[in-house]
Amino acid sequence: MSHSAPTVSALTTPGLRKNGKQWHAQKSAFRPKVGQTSYEKRTAGRKAMTAMKTKERRMKDEKEDERQRRIQAIKDKRTAKEERERYEKMAEKMHAKRVERLKRKEKRNKLLKS
Template sequence: MDSTTQAQAGPALSKETLREVIPIDPGKGKRVGGKNWKVEKKAFRIKSLGTGSSWKQKQEQRLRDQDARARLKELQDEKEAAKKAHIDRIKEKREKKAEQERYERLATVMHAKRVERLKRREKRNKLLKER
């Protein structure tokens, strides 16, 4: 870099001017790396900033979550009960239909027996009339 580019970039800050601007904590002592003009940075922890949630807030959140879970379970149970009722209705309907078909088959068999019985009776009566 020559003198013209330095002038365009602005005046460079020397270590002395930085020491004046950034005070060094005397309690810390000298830095190991010797770069006392560097700004000391601390670990970035959200909790140390005090923006973390307090115990009371956590308890309230837990209660809200518990209520939400209870409500969700209630809705699921309701839905399950409705589904079960629907299935039961279908089963009952099928059972009634099967019972009806069974009675119809039974009726046809019983009707055939009755018809046969009537034929025999008629035959008997006919034979009796012919005597």
């Protein structure tokens, strides 16, 4: 009978522990410098992070500006509609020329206030 090479599982499995606590997880060697990165890598990472943050902030600001613009458009439309309805109500009671005069007068007052 010839001896064959040991199987792969026999090569990877460690022997029994000396203290008899085989149920504990195997510990690896303590190497404190393994997780450290170079100064250049850290600074490059920080630069990338700040660039990403500024881009995110700019995108959020653009989105918020667009939202505010839409809200303002809706508000302007509502006020114009209310004003139009008010003038229509006035036109029912008064003469058309007088309503036009009042409109012009109110516009002048609005310009003076702002």
